[in-house]
Amino acid sequence: MDATEIRTVHSMLHLVFHRNKNQHQRAKWWKWLSLLKHATLDLAQSLDGARLSAVESHRQHLATHLTPRCYLAFSTVVADNQFSALGIVLMATLARLVKAAGINLGRPTAIRMKKSLQKMTTITPVEDFGERIRRGDDNQGQAASRAPSDPRIDGQRESAESTDGPTKRTTKTKTKTKKRKNAIDDLFSGLL
Numbered sequence: 001m002d003a004t005e006i007r008t009v010h011s012m013l014h015l016v017f018h019r020n021k022n023q024h025q026r027a028k029w030w031k032w033l034s035l036l037k038h039a040t041l042d043l044a045q046s047l048d049g050a051r052l053s054a055v056e057s058h059r060q061h062l063a064t065h066l067t068p069r070c071y072l073a074f075s076t077v078v079a080d081n082q083f084s085a086l087g088i089v090l091m092a093t094l095a096r097l098v099k100a101a102g103i104n105l106g107r108p109t110a111i112r113m114k115k116s117l118q119k120m121t122t123i124t125p126v127e128d129f130g131e132r133i134r135r136g137d138d139n140q141g142q143a144a145s146r147a148p149s150d151p152r153i154d155g156q157r158e159s160a161e162s163t164d165g166p167t168k169r170t171t172k173t174k175t176k177t178k179k180r181k182n183a184i185d186d187l188f189s190g191l192l
Contacts, residue, residue: 003047005100010040011092020086029073033090036070041095063103070094 017037024030039062044116046054074094 002100003044006040006044006047009093009097010037010044012096013037013040016086016089016093022144023121024083029077032066032070032073036066036094036097039066059101061101062097062101067094067098067103084187 011085013033014037017033039058043055043058045064046058071091071094074087074090078084080087
C-alpha cells in the first residue's frame, strides 16, 4: 500500500466533499461519501503510525462494507443525468482508492455487494389493479346503493318506480347505452 496515494485520494474526496456540501448534503449518496472520506483518512493515519493491525482492520472495513455500498451509491449519481460528471469523478476516485489500498474485489466481494443491495431494496411496491367498473343497469344500481339513505328520497324513488313501471325504466337505459357506444368502446368491449 502506498501512503502518498491514499493521502492523494483523501484530498480529492475532501475537495469534492467541501465543494458540493451545500448542494448535495441531503442526498442519500452523500452519507457514503462522508464515510469514505473519513475511512481514507483513518487508513492514511494508520499507515503513518505503522500499526499493522490497525491498517489491516481499516482495509478489511473498506473491502467488506464501504466499497460495495459506495459503489452502489455513486452509481446512482452517474445514472442521474444532471450530476453524471460528479458521479464519474466519485467512481474513479473509489477505483483509485481500491487499487492503492490493494483491495481485491473478487467474487466474495461481489456476493456481499448483492446481499447489501438486497438489504437496501427490501420494500417491494404493490401494484394497484384498480376496481372493476360495470356498464349499463349494474352501474345505476351501484349508484343507488352508494347514495346516502334518506327516507324522503327513498319514498320518492319508490313512488317514481311504481308509476313508471319496471318496463319503461329498462328501455330508457338501453337507448342511453346505444347512444354512448363508439369505436373506442367496441375496441375495449372484450376486456370486461
